[in-house]
Amino acid sequence: MDMMRRGSLFVLSSPSGAGKTTLARRLIEEDANISMSVSVTTREARPGEIDGEDYTFVDQARFDELVSQDALIEWAQVFGNCYGTPKATVFEKLTSGRDVLFDIDWQGAQQLRQHAGQDVISIFVLPPSRDELENRLMSRGQDDSEVVAKRMAAASNEISHWAEYDYVIVNRDVDESAAQLKSIVEASRLHRERQLGLAEFVREMVD
Numbered sequence: 347m348d349m350m351r352r353g354s355l356f357v358l359s360s361p362s363g364a365g366k367t368t369l370a371r372r373l374i375e376e377d378a379n380i381s382m383s384v385s386v387t388t389r390e391a392r393p394g395e396i397d398g399e400d401y402t403f404v405d406q407a408r409f410d411e412l413v414s415q416d417a418l419i420e421w422a423q424v425f426g427n428c429y430g431t432p433k434a435t436v437f438e439k440l441t442s443g444r445d446v447l448f449d450i451d452w453q454g455a456q457q458l459r460q461h462a463g464q465d466v467i468s469i470f471v472l473p474p475s476r477d478e479l480e481n482r483l484m485s486r487g488q489d490d491s492e493v494v495a496k497r498m499a500a501a502s503n504e505i506s507h508w509a510e511y512d513y514v515i516v517n518r519d520v521d522e523s524a525a526q527l528k529s530i531v532e533a534s535r536l537h538r539e540r541q542l543g544l545a546e547f548v549r550e551m552v553d
């Protein structure tokens with residue numbers, strides 16, 4: 347019997363540079379039943395980023411329009427730019443029983459918990475140390491040094507929200523962390539309340 351499962355919202359947060367994006371990509375590649383929520387943002391695309399895939403890049407006027415149309419589940423300002431999660435595609439996936447992965451900050455995670463409560467499984471990714479975080483931000487080479495300094499300052503703020511999350515991964519080794527993330531997703535799917543039709547399945551078995 348193919349039991350229907352209500353889609354879950356997996357939220358991944360971390361200070362930037364902790365390896366969250368790599369972990370998210372690995373999970374999406376290896377798990378056909380989970381897909382990434384593509385956010386809209388007013389920030390400039392980085393080299394190599396694809397519009398509509400990494401983000402949907404919009405100007406401030408378009409972002410404001412989406413907010414006023416109530417088209418975003420959550421939105422927040424991060425590093426002076428606006429980021430938000432579009433409602434339409436996310437709801438479509440969830441109602442068809444598919445899981446969605448959100449790479450969003452603590453402000454977005456708080457808003458998602460308010461909207462979707464028990465369907466939200468949140469995971470915080472910590473870097474192995476502050477020095478390592480700084481190294482990763484610098485070696486990424488995508489942002490200038492002023493931006494790196496700003497992000498280091500913001501890291502402490504983001505990390506201060508770690509205890510609001512259900513699970514915490516310390517990203518010492520990317521393979522190990524990817525396996526841990528996969529375990530969290532798989533265990534969450536087996537949660538009694540997330541397996542719709544389970545009571546009926548068991549009733550049929552024992553009757």
Ligand code: 5GP
Binds near residue numbers: 360362389450455
């Ligand atoms: P970046 O500019 O490095 O891609 O992302 C900066 C921060 O914004 C990251 O912490 C990322 O998780 C967060 N972020 C990306 N999309 C969203 C979104 O739709 N909503 C919220 N609240 N944060 C987001």
